[in-house]
Amino acid sequence: MTITQPDLSVFETLESEVRSYCRSWPTVFDRAQGSRMYDEDGHEYLDFFAGAGSLNYGHNNPVLKRALIDYLERDGVTHGLDMSTTAKRAFLESFQNLVLRPRDLPYKVMFPGPTGTNAVESALKLARKVKGRESIVSFTNAFHGMSLGSLAVTGNAFKRAGAGIPLVHGTPMPFDHYLDGQVQDFLWFERLLGDQGSGLNQPAAVIVETVQGEGGINVARAEWLRALADLCARRDMLLIVDDIQMGCGRTGAFFSFEEAGIVPDIVTVSKSISGYGLPMSLCLFKPELDIWEPGEHNGTFRGNNPAFVTAAAALEAYWSDGPAMEKQTLSRGQQVQEALGALAEEHREEIKEFRGRGLVWGVEFHDKGRASRVARRAFELGLLIETSGPEGEVVKLLPALTVSPDELEEGLRTLTRAVRETA
Structure with a gap:
């Protein structure tokens, strides 16, 4: 793909140096539909990034767009704080009927603010309020958000350093596979809990x-998650599952913890819950934990009614037909797994491992700088992918759940070419 140098002057002179994704993709995007994005010069890009997981149903999904336009054209309430509105009622009813009841989940629903870190902050706050204790245990290589409470339970040293103050009341423990199976699961954690x-x-x-x-x-085994849930129950600790990026069907089931057969005490949801990339988040918790005083946790934009509209439309469109969406995602995931297996076989000396579930996959390279070079070459070839991992050593694939098999094949071919053409 031949790309002319875009005019980035206003971004470079006026916008803060904190911007990041635009540095990886130096073009000016203009429109998007489905799994495709287009820059202002008309160049087409296949999107395997999906708004960092906020666009599980693709860009400008026509069903969700129609619902949103109809709502706005009739002057539906846009800003509602936590007032009762018809849009909120429609979402809550759809969420209860299509998500919670079929899974026999008893959760109360809290709208803590529009972003994922708002949901995490409210979850941590509620857990401390319920138990009357300060300490929260998190895991190595975790990421839970960029506000101070969320950073305190995040593992990445670079992100933690941005806080500028000590990050306290959080204790990290080894995530699944962190010790390569050489130590019994939770041995260290259990020993610390039992030792005065x-x-x-x-x-x-x-x-x-x-x-x-x-x-x-990094994919936790179902048995590891079950053992963690059991440990929390035995030791009087609440279990919070952060499902902000992996929920809403990303791993197959609506909630990523369903495969393990556990019921967390608290669940945080954001990113694709609105379905359209509109800011929205939820904090879900068991009814007995609902000890909030009115207004004790709030936020001006917690009642994003346009997001309620698209969220309800997404649930009705994609989650009303039983397991159909889950089966489709797992089928697409199998297609990715097979392609990555072939890629890993072709580059056995260079690729350390590939791993994932559903439609989230990563390819880890021995050369920690290789992933960034692959992502850069993929962009030049018309594919948007990002990197992850503590040193950016993993190429991360996060296509929309609505991606077609042909689009998946196209993107995986482009990834294969990018790997071949970098060193």
Whole structure:
């Protein structure tokens, strides 16, 4: 693909140096539909990034767009704080009927603010309030958000350093596979909990991702998650599952923890819950934990009614037909797994491992700088992919769940070419 140098002057002179994705993809995007994005010069890109997992149903999904346009054209409420609105009622009813009841999940629903880190902050706050303790246990290579409470349970040293102050009341433990199976699961954690001399304050909760996205596509085994849930129950700790990127069907089932057969005490959801890339997040928790005082946790934009509209439309369109969406995602995931297996076989000396579930996959290279070079070459070839892992050593694939088999094949061919053409 031949790309003319875009005019980036206003971004470079006026916008903060903190911007990041635009440095990896130096073009000016203009429109998008489905799994395709187009820059202002008309160049086409196949999107295997999906808004960092916020666009599980693709860009400008026509069903969701129609619902949103109809709502706006009739002057539906846009900003509602936590007032009762018809849009909120429609979402809550759809969420209860299509997500919670079929899975026999008893959760209360809280709208903590529009972003994932808002949901995490409210989850941590609630756990501490319920248990009357400060300490939260998290895991190596975790990522839970960029606000201070979320950073305190995030593992990445670069992101933690941006806080500028000590990040306290969080204790990391080894994630699944972190010790390469050489140590019994939770041996260290259990020993610390049982030893009055360990220095570990009794935790209020444990927060975990079933698949660590930013951490490098680290997939926890179902049996590991079940053992963690059991440990939390035995030791009087709440279990928080951060399903912000891996929920809403990304791993197959609507919630990523369903495969393990566990019921967390608290679940955080964001990114693709609105279905359209509109800001929205949820904090779900068991009814007995709902000890909030009115207004004790709030936010001006927690009632994003256009997001309620598209969220309800997404649930009705993609989750009303039983397991159909889950089966499709797992089928697409099998297609990715087979292609990555062939790629790993072709580059046995260079690729350390590939791993994933559903439609989230990572390819880890021995050369930690290789992933960035592959992603850069992929962009030149018209494919948008990002990197993850503590040193950016993993190429991360996050296509829309609505991607077609042909689009998947096209993107995987482009990835293969990018790997071949970099060193």
